[in-house]
Amino acid sequence: MNYKIGIDVGGTFTDFLLTSDQGESEIYKVLSTPDDPSVGLMNGLTEMATARNIPLLDFIKNVSAIVHGTTVTTNAVLTRKGAKTGLLTTKGLRDALEMRRGIREEQYNNRYKNVEPLVPRYLRYPIVERLDYEGKVITPLDETDVEQAVALFQNEGxxxxxxxxxxxxxFSSHEEKAAKIIREKLPDAYLTLSATFLPSIRFYDRISTTxxxxxxxxxxxxxxxxxxxxxxxxxxEGILLIMQSNGGVISPQVAMDNAAVTLLSGPAAGPVAGIEYTAIQGYHDCITVDMGGTSFDAALIKDKTPLVTTEGEINRLRLALPMLGIVTIGAGGGSIGWVDEGGLLRMGPQSAGSKPGPVCYNxxxxxxxxxxxxxxxxxLDQDYFAGGKIPLKYELAEKAIKEKIAQPLGLDLVEAAAGMYRVINVNMAAGVREVSVKRGHDPREFPLVAAGGAGPVHACMIAHELEIPLIIIPKESSIFCAAGMLMSDLKHNFVQTYTTRLDDLDVPKFQKIFREMKTEATKLLLSENIPKHSIQHIFSLDMRYVKQYHEVNVVITAADLENVDVHHMAEIFHPEHNRLFGYSLQEEGTPIELINLRLLSVGETAKPHFKQEAYDRVDPSAALKKTRQAYLPMSNIFAEVPVYDGHKLRYGxxxxxxxxxxxxxxxxxxxPEYNVLCDKFGSYTMYLKTRADEIETRLLSQDEGPDSLRT
Structure with missing residues (x-):
């Protein structure tokens, strides 16, 4: 049997999805090993082999592909434990990393402190050289300055x-000359040239990303x-692929050469999975939320396309590479509850992680x-958590909540625990508003795809806070991002700045830039074993009204590239600007300025297919395990509720x-406000009882489901 494995290394757990060529899938979770994430990864592979009663060496022979999302680079930035780095930049600009865009992030905070640059000032070496905006040499490169910088870097290790x-x-010549000297004198140093890594305008964005x-x-x-x-x-002997921040995957060598593309690679697989799990139910739009042990990630998908941004940040540091527009907050199963100076209950962003973990882990x-x-x-069942592998200690959780939350706030145990539950739900709902309401979308119009190990426990209350009537909990919800990795294509982004007014466009130059990017992209994908017929190129333009600051990205077709029509480009720009910013200057006749040419090249990969189940029945009693007391948040009472075995639930x-x-x-x-239907793909569709007729009918219209479900 042939296997593919998706692996997502999180702050608390490392998640695995094992799929076979027969359509079967299995979930595995092991505790992460922050000191060396590869240890947890190998532990998971060993666990898979053990489950099959075969040696790891025999099991791995049947694995054709591993797709891996890593937090190694993210953690290096968050903990400031990256490589000791030196910077060569134009004389007079060595302080750009501190000056940033000259905009104070918190305008009314008198105690505001600027973010500390990753490169200290004495390792930012000014080089005599200067080009104008067209790339013409104003001041030639002083190679003596570069050699002096090398001597400093050698002494500093x-x-x-x-x-x-x-x-x-x-014009990349100056950077290339400096790079040649660096490679000769510091052959083991990792080297990044902005002219090849991110050849676009906005100096701070470019220098920060480089x-x-x-x-x-x-x-x-x-x-x-x-x-x-x-x-x-x-x-x-199979294929190893690495997840990147734009929702695609790349080969390990490309990842090593362009490490920053993995800075938000783990969460990027979530929207990819959300598209697939909602598409099989006929939806084109959704909001995905993934609540793990440390963080909560939210993303919005419209027309099967997640939002992409080139204005991201990590730990307040600008990252101008294309990445999925995901909002991440410190809200997970390990988020710590605490009482602030004003006596208010807070949850997170601090997390207990995997070591030492929640108190009940003991x-x-x-x-x-x-x-x-x-x-x-x-x-949660204290004897069944993680299938019984991690028994939970109720008395330890009780003691901690009483001492740290209940007593300081004058509450009893249940009131304190319920308060913690409410606060973290409100925090997560605010995260969803960031990706929906603040971007002009009504969350009530989108199905909520709830995932992550902790997500389904909180999904109803997040949806209730936002008045969302429909929730989809995927079969592989606990390892959502690992599943998304197996559904991802190879993707490479290219950008080249070309500034001109649209009505002054140099068509041959315009076409030449795109043609060169396309040739480079095709060559790269072919080197990654993608056949030519599986390669797709998506062309787009960054444009803005003259004298304005923010650009709007619009997609053009290959036909538009062959038969360039600037009037057509303007026609697709105006409504998109109006959608994003609420106005258009078309009637005023304001000229449009072209800023960047962008190319997204996609290499389609083979995807795991969804195995469909045969219809069973409406009655779920065959899966009933027992009943237990659970807190009903809207009623503020405990009630005896049925507990079902999810592994025994069937379609219908x-x-x-x-x-x-x-x-x-x-x-x-x-x-109590929601019902659940098990669909033919093993997922749960949760919906408000007040919308039952409408939603059940829609679900059943996707296939010829039994009429008995409508009763």
């Missing part, structure tokens, strides 16, 4: 070098080299977390809330 000169996107790439490059290179060696030792944790509150409220089973559905890796809490 520099591991990585970033080169970013003013206007080098228009520095980030060099800062995390040696860390990722060391990790992937170590991982590849471990996989080689056990005989892995691994040494002393601070109460979201998981501890869920246990007190009856949502209908569960009326309140109820609990337990699986080895997650628990779903259904409040």
């Amino acid at each position: 520099i591991e990585a070098v970033a080169i970013c000169f003013m206007n080098s996107f228009a 520095v980030l790439n060099s800062y995390v490059g040696p860390i990722l290179r060391s990790y992937l080299t170590n991982l590849i060696q471990k996989l080689d030792r056990i005989g892995f 691994l040494g944790g002393e601070l109460p977390t979201c998981t501890d509150a869920d246990l007190i409220l009856g949502y 089973n209908k569960i009326e809330g309140p109820a609990l559905i337990e699986q080895i890796n997650t628990t779903t809490f259904i409040t």
Whole structure:
């Protein structure tokens, strides 16, 4: 049997989805190993082999592909433990990393402190050279300055070098000359040139992104080299792919050369999975939420396309690479509850992580977390958590919540736990508003795809806070991002700045730039074993009204590229600007300015297929395990609720809330306001009882489902 494995390394758990060519899938979870994430990865592979009663060396021979999302680079930036980096930049601009855009992030905070640059000032070496905006040489490169910088870097034990000169996107010669000297004198240093890594305008964005790439490059290179060696030792001969922030995957070598593209790689797989799980039910739009042990990620998908941004940040540092527009907040099962100076209950962003973990794990944790509150409220079974592999200690959770939350606030145990549950739900609902309401979308019009190990416990209350009537909980919800990785295509983004008024467009130059990017992209994808017929190129333009600051990205077709029509480009720009910013200057005749040409090249990969189940029945009693007391948040009371075995539920089973559905890796809490239908793909569709007729009819219209479900 042939297998593919998706692997998502999180802050608390490392998730695995194992799929076979027969359409079968299995979920595995192991505790993450922050000191060396590859240890947790190998532990998971060993667990898969053990489950089949075969040696790891025999199991790995049947694995054709591993798709891996890593937090190695993210953690390096968050903890400031990246490589010691030196920067070469144009004389007079060495302080750009601190000056940023000259905009104060918190305008009314008198105690505001600027973010500390990743490269200290004495390692930012000014180089005499200057180009104008067209790339014409004003001041030639002083190679003596570069050699002096090399001497400094050698004395300081520099591991990585970033080169970013003013206007080098228009002419790369100066950066290339400096790079040649660096390679000769510092051959082992990781090197990033802004002219090839991000050839676009906006100097701060470019220099910050270039520095980030060099800062995390040696860390990722060391990790992937170590991982590849471990996989080689056990005989892995399949394909290893690395998840990147734009929702696509790349080869390990490309990842090592462009390390910054992995800075938000883990969460990026969530929207990819959300598209697939909602599409099989006939939806084109959705909001995905993924609540793990440490963080909560929210993303909006419209017309099967997730929002992409080039104005991202990580730890307040600008990252101007294309990435999915995901909002991440510190809200997970391990989020710590605490009382602030004003006597208000807070949840997170601090997390107990995997070490020491929630108090109820009995691994040494002393601070109460979201998981501890869920246990007190009856949502978790202390003997069945993680299938019984992690027995939970109720009395430890009780003691921690009483001492740290209940007593300081003058509450009893249940009131304190319920307060923790409410606060973290409100925090997560606010995260969903960031990706929907603030971007002009009504969340009530989108199905909510709830995932993550902790997500289904909180899904109903997040949806209730936002008045969302429909929730989809995928079969593989607990390892949502790992599933998304197996559904991802290879993707490469290219950008080239070309500034001109649209009515002055130099058509041959315009076509030449796109043609060169397309040739480079095709060559790269072919080197990654993507056949030519599986390659797709998506062309787009960054445009804005003259004298305005923010650009709007619009997609053009290959036909538009062959037969360039500037009037047609303007026609697709105006309504998109109106949608994003609420106005258009078309009637005023305001000229349009072209800024960047962008190319997204996609190499289609083979996807796991969804195995459909045969219809069973409406009655879910065959899956009933027992009943237990659980807290009903809208009524503020405990009630006896049925508990169902999620692994025994079948297509057609209908569960009326309140109820609990337990699986080895997650628990779903259904409040009294919702019902659940099990669909033919093994997922749960949860919907408001007041919308039952409408939603059940729609669900059944996707196939020829039994009429008995409508009763």
